[in-house]
Amino acid sequence: MTLTPDQLRQAARALAVQAIDTATAEVVARFESLGIEVMLVKGPVIAKLLYPHEVREYVDGDLLVSSSQWEDAVATLLGLGYEDFLGPLAHPRMESLAGTGFARGSHNIDLHATLPGLQAAPPEVWRRLWSSREEQLVGGRVVHVPNRAAVLMHVALHASHHVEGKPLQDLGRAVPVATDAEWRAAADLARDLDGLAAFATGLRQLPEAAAVAERLGLATVGSVEFDLRESQVPLAEGLNAFLAAPLSLKPRLLARELFPNAAFMRWYTPIAQRGAVGLLASYPVRWLRLARGLPRAAWTLLRMRRRRAGDSA
Numbered sequence: 001m002t003l004t005p006d007q008l009r010q011a012a013r014a015l016a017v018q019a020i021d022t023a024t025a026e027v028v029a030r031f032e033s034l035g036i037e038v039m040l041v042k043g044p045v046i047a048k049l050l051y052p053h054e055v056r057e058y059v060d061g062d063l064l065v066s067s068s069q070w071e072d073a074v075a076t077l078l079g080l081g082y083e084d085f086l087g088p089l090a091h092p093r094m095e096s097l098a099g100t101g102f103a104r105g106s107h108n109i110d111l112h113a114t115l116p117g118l119q120a121a122p123p124e125v126w127r128r129l130w131s132s133r134e135e136q137l138v139g140g141r142v143v144h145v146p147n148r149a150a151v152l153m154h155v156a157l158h159a160s161h162h163v164e165g166k167p168l169q170d171l172g173r174a175v176p177v178a179t180d181a182e183w184r185a186a187a188d189l190a191r192d193l194d195g196l197a198a199f200a201t202g203l204r205q206l207p208e209a210a211a212v213a214e215r216l217g218l219a220t221v222g223s224v225e226f227d228l229r230e231s232q233v234p235l236a237e238g239l240n241a242f243l244a245a246p247l248s249l250k251p252r253l254l255a256r257e258l259f260p261n262a263a264f265m266r267w268y269t270p271i272a273q274r275g276a277v278g279l280l281a282s283y284p285v286r287w288l289r290l291a292r293g294l295p296r297a298a299w300t301l302l303r304m305r306r307r308r309a310g311d312s313a
Contacts, residue, residue, distance in 0.1 A: 024061030025139030060108035117198030160202035
């Protein structure tokens with residue numbers, strides 16, 4: 001039987017996902033053999049809930065570990081031949097306990113000790129998600145995964161973190177498969193983990209999900225941080241983070257923004273990849289971009305702060 005081009009593409013996507021799942025299962029097996037408790041989040045977990053008869057593409061395995069075992073988990077990944085590909089960039093907000101990327105050839109693992117959008121302490125996030133964990137077969141291995149309420153919470157948090165692309169497709173799929181009671185359980189979990197602002201912002205990214213937020217009483221819930229994320233104005237989030245940082249840290253943060261290391265600059269612009277001269281020339285390019293974007297970012301931040309102040313008055 002001859003396969004159609006669409007069937008060939010589907011088969012290729014299925015094989016790619018299977019390879020990721022197999023690599024992820026290998027890492028999980030090594031973690032567990034060393035006593036590192038681990039949960040698989042996103043990827044195949046979301047696929048099982050929202051794409052039961054389709055292939056949902058993803059490019060990495062997202063693993064959640066306790067912050068108390070973070071260093072052990074990192075050391076284990078390095079021992080398996082993975083490399084931290086964000087660490088060499090040494091730039092603020094590009095890696096954290098909410099997600100640090102590791103790569104080994106074509107295999108990628110994103111390691112988490114919390115989830116983006118949750119402001120509760122990582123140990124509390126881990127305790128709540130681990131205590132209600134379920135099991136799922138992934139890559140030929142039974143792994144621990146979040147329960148349904150936690151998956152729905154994560155879908156909304158992911159939509160607030162990226163506000164475009166596949167996260168919104170996932171959100172659109174999630175609305176009709178979950179009842180209002182299930183969304184309320186997800187909202188309650190987000191509230192308990194100090195992530196309700198991100199959760200509500202995520203729901204508002206699609207009209208059908210915004211209707212759920214309205215029914216849950218979350219239509220106006222948010223924060224300046226996630227209002228800025230939603231606005232997608234360059235530099236606005238970074239400016240807000242800089243202003244909120246302690247005074248003692250501001251000089252270091254400013255220096256890292258104005259004078260990132262060579263690895264970051266080569267990632268930032270192709271000019272920096274053209275030898276020493278190109279690297280030197282890339283810094284004025286960065287400064288010019290920052291200067292051009294700062295007025296709009298500052299105006300957006302001021303507008304969002306005024307709006308939130310008005311909501312709380």
